[in-house]
Amino acid sequence: MSLIDERQEFSDIADTFLLHGSMQSPAFLDGRLCALLALKDVSAEAWLDEVCSSLGIEQPKDAPSAERLLGWRRQTLEALGAGEMNYAPLLPDELFSLAEQAQGLQEWALGFVEVLDDTVDDALRRQWSAALREALDDLPVLARIETDLDDSPENENDLFALTEHARMAAMMLYTEQHPGQPQVEQSDATLH
Template identity: 30%
Template sequence: MSQLLSFDEYCDFFAPIGALNSPAELHGMLCGQLSGGARPGLAKWQQMALVFLDLVDLDDKLISAELRQAIAEMYSNTLLALEDEAMGFSLVLPDEDTEMSQRLQALSQWCHGFLTGFGSSGLSGEQSFSPESAEALRDFAAIVQIGTDEDDSEQSESDLFEVCEYVRLAAVNLFLEFSPPSGEGKKQPGIVH
């Protein structure tokens, strides 16, 4: 399975052309869409991503083929990772060398993007949520409000790692609960702990 680009690699594409939102928030939005059962396809996803990043009005010459490819690969690699029985799914967040405040902000943005994507995925109002899924969505909303003034202590590092792992597993569980089988993977429905 192909890997997603790193947070910094996406930033290298997005920042020079003035993208409005971060790679973390874009990836969160995609994961929310997919977890809610939406399958926009590559062409529609590329358009959604450009709108989300506020790049849709740019001259086509400024949006490189490499950027379009990176956005397309984000879609296909994320869907494959969510369907992966080996739990290869990961969040697009800054690495451990980045300041704690920036990593907290990116995690908050990822959760905000997820809630935006999940809410716009087309789930019906009659859809029932398991207690675990309802709790996960409430937790994501709480993480959106997280402060960014943590220090870089060992305890803070450990706490952030645990929260990121919780968010990762919660996203997979929401995907398993609400996403229709695509037939591409051989995932077994169920809750991951």
């Protein structure tokens, strides 16, 4: 099994960034990736160029690194288009403090909103459902959330709810921009 077939986790991508001398979190780029895929797609080559540019390198150091970065793109695209609606932002998991998890969500929202601001005009926005516009209007607020959180059940629940909102907004944007994908209401009998 190649790296590209494995599920990419936050720490896998962060380790790949470290290998390339970058301490930055993958969360910001994951927000950008999700928005790019939802709005207009981003080719594998363009995605690799964007990651390399962000890391300040010309190309990945080795084939496994390139494979992992391309697998990240494919995994995100597949999750956004899957009927299971199982897309999840690439964020720090429970091995990180709540403050680090909140920072990751904030960075993800910043990346997502940056693409929206650069790509979406009023004409496109008006084509979207009211529910999608409302969900997307909340994302700039996520980009300013308080990240200095104590590890408490209340903060954990709040952060989970905010992450779920970001996840749903991303999937709503993808489904409205890609009619018929995912085919969540299609029965197995109608699949070809």
